[in-house]
Amino acid sequence: MRKPRLMTPGPSPVPEDVLLELARPVIHHRSVEARAVVSEVVDGLKYAFQTRNDVLILASSGTGSMEAAVVNTVPAGSKAIVLDAGWFASRWGVLCQTFGVEPVVVPTEWGRPVEPEKVANALAEHPDAVAVFGTLSETSTGTGHPVEAIGRVVAGTSAIFVVDGISGVGAMECRTDEWGVDVLCVGSQKALMMPPGLAFLAVSPKAWGKIDAFDSPSYYFNLKLARKSMKDFTTPFTPAHTLIGALKVALGRIRAEGIEAVWARHRRMGEACRAGIEALGLELFSSRPAEGMTVFRVPGGLKDSEIRAGLSERFGITTIGGQDRLKGQIVRIGHMGYTDELDVVAGLAALEMVLGDLGFEVEPGSAVTAAQRALMGQHATPPGGIGR
């Protein structure tokens, strides 16, 4: 028996009660019943995103919300700043080019955080930039970016701050309104504990100003249509209502645990996983790690594929390797959403054994012990006090 353990940075495991909700009969999406579900889900999303801004629901993957953010806020022929620090951040640049927007790329070495001063410089040099496109948690490198500090920089300009929070929201502190995030993009299949198929946007009044200023060449992703429908708690086109019903249950879990406690749990899991990885003598890839995933460099003499195959074949654990220029160089372990401290401990135990089997010098128990120490230290922190 190999018990399946999904430890990728999305999709992530879905709680049993959320899965069972998916099995409920389909209802009509324009019914009073369906609108009540959407209304409750919107409230739950606002809480999870820490926003009072409008929240919109799309039937798409997270990328759909990124496309919607680009095509609705920046007219073709205009300029936008792209904080390119990884595979997914570079997608902002591709989207800009696809829709005739000139991307001003602020490059950051993959694995390092974007420096807010560089953003300030780019904005000073390009005061006509309509938007700054950034990332909360870069899934390709496992890096958490300083969204709060960048938000402060952008807030003082006429540009809006658009953040890809797809793998970040729910796993990392994100105070959308307080931090000046004008458009937040989120996907369902990461820390929100849901299957893929839904995407969300939180849109600030400053962002609506940009959106209302021109006729966007968009239809399926037209946010003006979405705003209008959402006033009646529905969507312009048939919503993926089965998923929305399940999301209600997942968001109920987040509310019951408390968003600060959810962030703190992810922080503890991140600390424990990193402590374990480092105790094994492995090198963390990121200098400012995201909390919902841990990325380590493949040690010399080993292949990422054999480590991942060992985890999968012996223990049923699914992890993921590197993308693009990081192919073969890193292993990415997810610990987000419906994942607890013991899942991390178990994952590290498996990694120890697999590395040992592959001939890598391992002190049995070292990663697990280091993780437990981290967790015990963390437990001493007063509840609610997550600091930063």
Added chain:
Amino acid sequence: MRKPRLMTPGPSPVPEDVLLELARPVIHHRSVEARAVVSEVVDGLKYAFQTRNDVLILASSGTGSMEAAVVNTVPAGSKAIVLDAGWFASRWGVLCQTFGVEPVVVPTEWGRPVEPEKVANALAEHPDAVAVFGTLSETSTGTGHPVEAIGRVVAGTSAIFVVDGISGVGAMECRTDEWGVDVLCVGSQKALMMPPGLAFLAVSPKAWGKIDAFDSPSYYFNLKLARKSMKDFTTPFTPAHTLIGALKVALGRIRAEGIEAVWARHRRMGEACRAGIEALGLELFSSRPAEGMTVFRVPGGLKDSEIRAGLSERFGITTIGGQDRLKGQIVRIGHMGYTDELDVVAGLAALEMVLGDLGFEVEPGSAVTAAQRALMGQHATPPGGIGR
């Protein structure tokens, strides 16, 4: 107790085994396991669509597939013929205008079928039209259009034939390749017996010729990216994999029943429902009814809302009224997908009783009897011989 009976022209009821499949744990969408599911689903879709063309899977509602069809095949500044015969067909025109395509509208009175000769005339007058956008089953009016005959007309030209089969495919005969449908758009929540959230496209070599001839300003809906990923049985962006897994089960049902038998069942249900409606002295809205739904005019002295509320409050039956210019004038009853002859009989029995309660002169049992007669006559037809 009111047993819920979903009788709208989408969403439609989902079989219990398909619902339970949704409750299975999430797997990673790039895994070997996931690709095997996608491969099987693509085969099943090809069978259901009766096509050997490429089939692509989108995480979107059906409208997403319509947008993809427009934006990928017709460059901005070009011309396309729009067979506008209802609310959803008019969406083709809106999509064209959104993306800078000039729509040449061939108007048809709502409720009547598009006349193939008019399509031929439009093509003769506009030989530079890149595409003809039509509809298999117009959900707003309950009309089935002569796709086969229109396909013959378009096949002789350089234009491609794009068909919105969202509420039609699975409920009405559709021989994609034989009938010359170059791009078929389908949604999951109609006769495919699935919840909403997935859309599909079948794309012919002739259509790929148009698509490959220019750089489409699309990203999420870029069909060249989708084709490339589908060669590895995946999608460019995270697929709604839970839904795809359930679709495998739904398509297994279609294959087990046989697509011709599925079409024949819908034809019998359509005939029975229409016979019942006419026996009540009600007027059918369409002169060429679709098979997956029946639309009748609200009789004088009654309101659509009171008929629909009666069905819902007394019997738990969800139906839908008219859209746009048909608001208040019609009632639309769906009988597609996971619906059988007895569901139609039950629906008619409810309608009789509700109309009687509302003071409409009803001979109890008349609709039900007429439907049964139609079903008994149809049962006499030799199996497999569905004719046309």
